Amino acid sequence: MPTPSRFQGTPSRLASSSSNVSTVSTPRTPNVTTPSRRTTLSSVSGARQQQHVSTLTGGSSAGKRDTCLEEIQRLQQKRTERRRSMEEKRAERAKHEKRLQDQGMPGDVDFQLMIGAFRTEYGLEPHPHIPPGDLKICICVRKRPINAKERKRKDYDAVTCFNPVVMVHDCRLRVDGITKYLDNTDFAFDHTFDEEDSTEALYRYTAKPLVPFVFRQGRATCFAYGQTGSGKTFTMCGIQQQVVVDVFAHLSQAHATQQAPGGLGVYVSYFEIYGGRCQDLLNHRHKLLVREDGKGDVVIGELSEKEASSEEELWRLIEEGNRNRTTHATEVNDVSSRSHAICQVLLRDQDSGKLWGKLSLVDLAGSERGADTKSHCRQRRLESAEINKSLLALKECIRALDAGGGTHVPYRASKLTLVLKDCFTKEKARTVMIATVSPNASSADHTLNTLRYADRVKQKKAEDFHNSGSGSSVGKGLRTEGCGEGRAVRGTGLGGDFEDEEREGRGGEEGASGDREDEFEDEGEDGMEGTEQSSPETPMKRAVLASFSSPPATASPLPPSSSSKLRRTPLRTGMGPPVRLAPSTALKAARGAHHGGVEGSHTTSHHGSSLSSGNTVAVAPVSATERTPGRLSQPHQPGDTGRGLQNANISSREVLPPPGGERDKDKAPVSRKIPSQGDDSSGGEASQAEAESLDDPDLESLYDEEDALLNLHMNVIQENAELLTEEGSLLQQIQGDGVQDYDLDTYTQRLEEILARKMDLIGDLREKVGEFRARLQQEENAGRVRGEGMEG
Numbered sequence: 001m002p003t004p005s006r007f008q009g010t011p012s013r014l015a016s017s018s019s020n021v022s023t024v025s026t027p028r029t030p031n032v033t034t035p036s037r038r039t040t041l042s043s044v045s046g047a048r049q050q051q052h053v054s055t056l057t058g059g060s061s062a063g064k065r066d067t068c069l070e071e072i073q074r075l076q077q078k079r080t081e082r083r084r085s086m087e088e089k090r091a092e093r094a095k096h097e098k099r100l101q102d103q104g105m106p107g108d109v110d111f112q113l114m115i116g117a118f119r120t121e122y123g124l125e126p127h128p129h130i131p132p133g134d135l136k137i138c139i140c141v142r143k144r145p146i147n148a149k150e151r152k153r154k155d156y157d158a159v160t161c162f163n164p165v166v167m168v169h170d171c172r173l174r175v176d177g178i179t180k181y182l183d184n185t186d187f188a189f190d191h192t193f194d195e196e197d198s199t200e201a202l203y204r205y206t207a208k209p210l211v212p213f214v215f216r217q218g219r220a221t222c223f224a225y226g227q228t229g230s231g232k233t234f235t236m237c238g239i240q241q242q243v244v245v246d247v248f249a250h251l252s253q254a255h256a257t258q259q260a261p262g263g264l265g266v267y268v269s270y271f272e273i274y275g276g277r278c279q280d281l282l283n284h285r286h287k288l289l290v291r292e293d294g295k296g297d298v299v300i301g302e303l304s305e306k307e308a309s310s311e312e313e314l315w316r317l318i319e320e321g322n323r324n325r326t327t328h329a330t331e332v333n334d335v336s337s338r339s340h341a342i343c344q345v346l347l348r349d350q351d352s353g354k355l356w357g358k359l360s361l362v363d364l365a366g367s368e369r370g371a372d373t374k375s376h377c378r379q380r381r382l383e384s385a386e387i388n389k390s391l392l393a394l395k396e397c398i399r400a401l402d403a404g405g406g407t408h409v410p411y412r413a414s415k416l417t418l419v420l421k422d423c424f425t426k427e428k429a430r431t432v433m434i435a436t437v438s439p440n441a442s443s444a445d446h447t448l449n450t451l452r453y454a455d456r457v458k459q460k461k462a463e464d465f466h467n468s469g470s471g472s473s474v475g476k477g478l479r480t481e482g483c484g485e486g487r488a489v490r491g492t493g494l495g496g497d498f499e500d501e502e503r504e505g506r507g508g509e510e511g512a513s514g515d516r517e518d519e520f521e522d523e524g525e526d527g528m529e530g531t532e533q534s535s536p537e538t539p540m541k542r543a544v545l546a547s548f549s550s551p552p553a554t555a556s557p558l559p560p561s562s563s564s565k566l567r568r569t570p571l572r573t574g575m576g577p578p579v580r581l582a583p584s585t586a587l588k589a590a591r592g593a594h595h596g597g598v599e600g601s602h603t604t605s606h607h608g609s610s611l612s613s614g615n616t617v618a619v620a621p622v623s624a625t626e627r628t629p630g631r632l633s634q635p636h637q638p639g640d641t642g643r644g645l646q647n648a649n650i651s652s653r654e655v656l657p658p659p660g661g662e663r664d665k666d667k668a669p670v671s672r673k674i675p676s677q678g679d680d681s682s683g684g685e686a687s688q689a690e691a692e693s694l695d696d697p698d699l700e701s702l703y704d705e706e707d708a709l710l711n712l713h714m715n716v717i718q719e720n721a722e723l724l725t726e727e728g729s730l731l732q733q734i735q736g737d738g739v740q741d742y743d744l745d746t747y748t749q750r751l752e753e754i755l756a757r758k759m760d761l762i763g764d765l766r767e768k769v770g771e772f773r774a775r776l777q778q779e780e781n782a783g784r785v786r787g788e789g790m791e792g
């Protein structure tokens with residue numbers, strides 16, 4: 001496949017750049033801006049000159065004296081020029097500062113100028129998106145616009161997206177506390193979307209092909225992953241709206257072509273995993289049990305499914321689920337979704353009820369680091385720990401899958417990984433991963449973590465490409481060598497992590513990256529204009545570079561990973577114009593990766609799906625409301641409720657009839673066996689006896705203890721109340737109106753018994769409370785450790 005013209009020339013242009021140092025003026029440079037220091041330096045210099053002149057006058061010839069005087073004059077002139085230049089640059093800087101402020105970008109002017117210069121220098125223009133092919137796994141990144149809150153706290157945009165590359169400019173200060181530099185890291189994915197790209201565009205190039213795929217009996221999953229407040233819910237809501245329209249557009253086609261014998265029906269289920277618990281968002285947050293049957297299929301017991309007969313109805317149901325999600329205000333998002341929400345649009349054969357196709361839209365809970373949760377209450381912190389735990393489990397699963405070769409995949413480590421199992425295992429499955437990132441500089445660590453995370457999946461995709469056998473020999477070679485690159489990338493990631501640790505004072509000792517930091521520091525000190533820190537040339541990198549220098553292969557390969565440290569460039573905040581920086585290997589690779597990725601990663605996997613068992617769900621009567629045709633509402637804004645479609649016709653059934661059975665919408669609620677979601681051909685039952693509980697033992701026991709404590713407390717209150725009533729009547733027997741004769745012995749004896757019982761009750765309760773608090777602390781500590789793991 002010929003290389004698209006837009007990529008031609010780019011590598012060579014970028015490759016021609018060699019220097020990697022950009023310098024930007026700052027008044028903070030000590031020997032320039034600190035008056036006292038400047039004075040000191042100036043006076044010392046003057047004294048030396050005088051001493052030198054007097055020596056010369058004392059005993060040298062007139063010719064020598066003239067030469068020396070000339071030399072002195074030359075030095076003075078140079079100094080004057082330097083000062084003038086400095087003044088000019090300072091004025092220039094002030095001008096830029098004002099301009100940025102006028103543009104509503106009040107953040108650090110030096111860093112913003114460096115980033116701006118970098119973008120201009122390389123003409124980092126996004127390339128047009130290539131229409132999606134049959135990618136089995138598509139990974140894209142979406143950068144959201146910077147918001148008013150971030151601008152207010154003087155944060156600024158430090159992420160550059162130029163499809164298919166995303167670059168994080170980590171703005172750093174060196175150990176001297178003055179020298180500013182950009183630590184640029186770039187990643188290449190199938191697509192990257194910046195703040196100007198609409199959700200519609202994102203959908204068109206990523207999730208849209210999933211709809212026809214599920215109509216071809218596929219299992220498709222689209223999930224949004226990213227830091228809290230990075231735009232997952234915003235993006236997922238937009239996708240949901242598009243999916244709703246497309247599903248019904250395809251449904252009419254499907255009916256026309258009679259794909260399914262009995263015609264297809266659209267159903268929706270929506271549940272969330274919150275705090276380790278699974279809750280049905282379309283059935284009053286009913287607690288659900290996630291199980292795995294004997295065949296390894298995931299069964300979500302009692303999950304309700306509702307039928308939607310129109311776009312409006314489907315959207316209304318999805319909106320209902322969105323509204324029922326658990327949200328809380330966090331440090332970075334006022335309406336942070338604290339749950340993993342899994343919205344499933346299912347196609348079922350209307351006659352048999354068998355599952356035909358399934359599209360899962362997964363909005364993952366935002367990840368937060370320990371530092372971000374410090375001001376939360378204990379429950380919020382535990383919640384965050386739980387989220388991190390499940391995301392960590394997901395990461396481990398992806399890593400294990402990436403490693404391949406029969407590596408154990410720890411699906412059972414969390415409910416989330418279990419529910420997402422299909423994304424990576426089913427043969428006739430496709431996955432779209434949207435990594436959302438915040439643009440602001442202060443989130444650079446999070447952003448890097450998100451991108452590294454997504455990068456793991458990308459490596460998996462390259463493997464898929466190879467396995468599909470659709471690639472050229474170059475592609476296969478790349479895939480094999482990609483393992484090497486994968487390791488290199490991991491090394492880079494670790495480097496980043498070590499740096500993070502170092503910065504946060506957690507690392508203490510310097511690892512391998514620490515050594516690199518030293519090299520880098522030395523370079524910066526010596527020349528201020530360092531040379532490019534080229535990462536070790538891996539076989540993968542060689543192959544990618546070779547692919548640029550050689551004529552395009554029939555199918556251009558996708559580099560398994562294009563993540564790289566672009567450069568570790570000390571950008572001395574001295575004076576002087578930015579110097580051209582050399583492009584990273586990833587940057588170059590991305591040019592080819594983009595076209596190659598899409599072309600080369602086409603898969604031809606259309607295999608049959610395995611059968612699975614059924615599960616039992618509750619059946620509810622149909623509720624019908626008024627029907628009003630109408631458009632879908634505007635993109636969801638957190639906090640919005642009931643927008644659009646308010647009068648939509650709803651005729652929903654919560655469950656399907658038994659396989660082969662006649663559906664009867666008017667029947668009263670009953671419990672029925674229906675095919676599980678993994679079942680696409682038979683209505684076999686899940687063997688409950690074989691079903692294995694997949695609950696996290698630690699977490700489940702914590703919840704059990706919580707339940708036990710609450711029950712105990714309730715019992716204590718009740719018994720106390722009874723004792724109190726008895727005490728009252730006891731007292732009444734002694735000093736009640738008209739009481740003349742009473743038994744003091746009986747009274748004191750019973751009172752003692754009552755008090756002893758109360759003490760027992762309170763003692764037990766206090767003991768349990770103490771134990772539970774210790775347990776909470778334990779879990780919180782473990783959560784913190786896991787949170788740190790997430791950062792890795």
Ligand SMILES: Nc1ncnc2c1ncn2[C@@H]1O[C@H](COP(=O)(O)OP(=O)(O)OP(=O)(O)O)[C@@H](O)[C@H]1O
Nearest residue numbers: 144145228229230231232233234333336337365366
């Ligand atoms: N592409 C975008 N364009 C405009 N605004 C956006 C975009 N992405 C996100 N936002 C806004 O940013 C804010 C945070 O977005 P959102 O709630 O979707 O984040 P999130 O990643 O789902 O957070 P959490 O994980 O905490 O739920 C919202 O106000 C949303 O409207």
